[in-house]
Amino acid sequence: MHVLVTGCAGFIGSHLCERLIADGHRVVGIDAFRDYYPRPDKELNLTQLALEDKFDMVEADLVDVDLAPLVRDADVVYHLAAQAGVRKSFGAFDEYTADNLVATQRVFAAALEHGCRRVVWASSSSVYGDAEQYPTIEDVTPTMPRSPYGVTKRACEDLAGIYRGLGLSEVGLRYFTVYGPRQRPDMAMRKLCEALYGGDVFPLYGDGGQSRDFTYVADAVDATVRCGETERPLPLYNVGGGEEATMSHVIATLEDLAGREIPLERHDVQRGDVRRTCADTTRARETLGWSPTTGVREGLKQELAWVSALRTSPVG
Numbered sequence: 310m311h312v313l314v315t316g317c318a319g320f321i322g323s324h325l326c327e328r329l330i331a332d333g334h335r336v337v338g339i340d341a342f343r344d345y346y347p348r349p350d351k352e353l354n355l356t357q358l359a360l361e362d363k364f365d366m367v368e369a370d371l372v373d374v375d376l377a378p379l380v381r382d383a384d385v386v387y388h389l390a391a392q393a394g395v396r397k398s399f400g401a402f403d404e405y406t407a408d409n410l411v412a413t414q415r416v417f418a419a420a421l422e423h424g425c426r427r428v429v430w431a432s433s434s435s436v437y438g439d440a441e442q443y444p445t446i447e448d449v450t451p452t453m454p455r456s457p458y459g460v461t462k463r464a465c466e467d468l469a470g471i472y473r474g475l476g477l478s479e480v481g482l483r484y485f486t487v488y489g490p491r492q493r494p495d496m497a498m499r500k501l502c503e504a505l506y507g508g509d510v511f512p513l514y515g516d517g518g519q520s521r522d523f524t525y526v527a528d529a530v531d532a533t534v535r536c537g538e539t540e541r542p543l544p545l546y547n548v549g550g551g552e553e554a555t556m557s558h559v560i561a562t563l564e565d566l567a568g569r570e571i572p573l574e575r576h577d578v579q580r581g582d583v584r585r586t587c588a589d590t591t592r593a594r595e596t597l598g599w600s601p602t603t604g605v606r607e608g609l610k611q612e613l614a615w616v617s618a619l620r621t622s623p624v625g
């Protein structure tokens with residue numbers, strides 16, 4: 310199969326490309342190398358892919374690139390490119406509307422026009438905001454984003470509905486806090502690991518009791534691939550790792566794994582941060598045959614080992 314992966318130089322996108330190549334597919338990846346985090350980090354994400362005959366990289370911006378030649382050759386488009394990050398979205402909203410809304414509309418329109426078999430794309434657990442009941446269930450729990458970022462993802466879900474109505478086969482994935490090797494440097498687990506290896510003191514926002522349904526990256530990738538391959542997937546899936554953990558628990562686990570304390574600095578809760586996320590994944594289990602296999606302690610061990618290696622042989 311020929312596939313197109315947008316956001317291929319990013320955290321989840323680079324893992325997805327590696328998995329698709331291991332499965333025997335030919336992959337074209339596209340990325341604009343946005344400066345949300347440093348380009349050398351993204352180039353490092355591509356190290357393995359650069360050695361693969363079945364991988365081609367296109368550096369371009371989805372907001373203005375001619376998508377026709379890219380989409381025409383693709384059986385499936387995995388659209389992961391976006392401007393991520395809850396906090397930054399309270400400023401620079403034009404970047405969020407361009408990279409999330411404009412880019413996604415262009416991908417949907419091109420895929421429809423060129424008869425692409427399926428578009429699988431990244432939504433987010435952020436669409437739920439602070440829910441009244443947990444676990445949150447697709448099509449049951451109301452969506453109430455608490456950040457401009459969440460609003461763009463929620464709007465992408467509406468756009469997807471329009472293109473589905475026009476005949477596009479598309480699947481949106483509400484990823485719940487994905488972590489593991491190559492995690493973005495703005496994310497909490499990555500910052501905690503860095504703090505253990507001489508990086509900045511970790512800024513703990515709130516009392517540490519906020520919890521997340523953490524999802525190991527290989528599990529998130531597995532759900533994503535299944536959405537490209539299943540004959541009749543549903544339009545939306547929660548992708549949650551199944552082991553909800555508080556920030557305090559994550560800190561204690563990392564300290565236990567590393568055998569030393571993490572230097573912390575306490576701050577007030579940040580706007581946009583929700584108290585809790587917890588996914589009902591019945592739908593993905595029943596219709597994709599998916600279930601997460603890596604628990605939080607094992608996943609943290611992998612991320613910690615990766616950060617440790619990075620810090621002993623830094624890039625750039």
Ligand SMILES: NC(=O)c1ccc[n+]([C@@H]2O[C@H](COP(=O)([O-])OP(=O)(O)OC[C@H]3O[C@@H](n4cnc5c(N)ncnc54)[C@H](O)[C@@H]3O)[C@@H](O)[C@H]2O)c1
Pocket residue numbers: 315316317318319320321322339340341342343344345351369370371372388389390391392393394407408412431432433434483484485486487488493
């Ligand atoms: N990491 C998580 O926990 C998480 C949770 C929920 C949803 N998501 C979504 O999953 C997807 C991947 O997230 P990630 O953590 O790997 O982010 P990432 O920032 O590491 O990767 C996104 C990539 O998209 C690229 N990009 C952005 N705008 C582009 C454009 N206009 N044209 C081409 N490339 C562009 C960036 O340069 C970047 O390399 C995103 O859509 C994100 O919103 C991630």
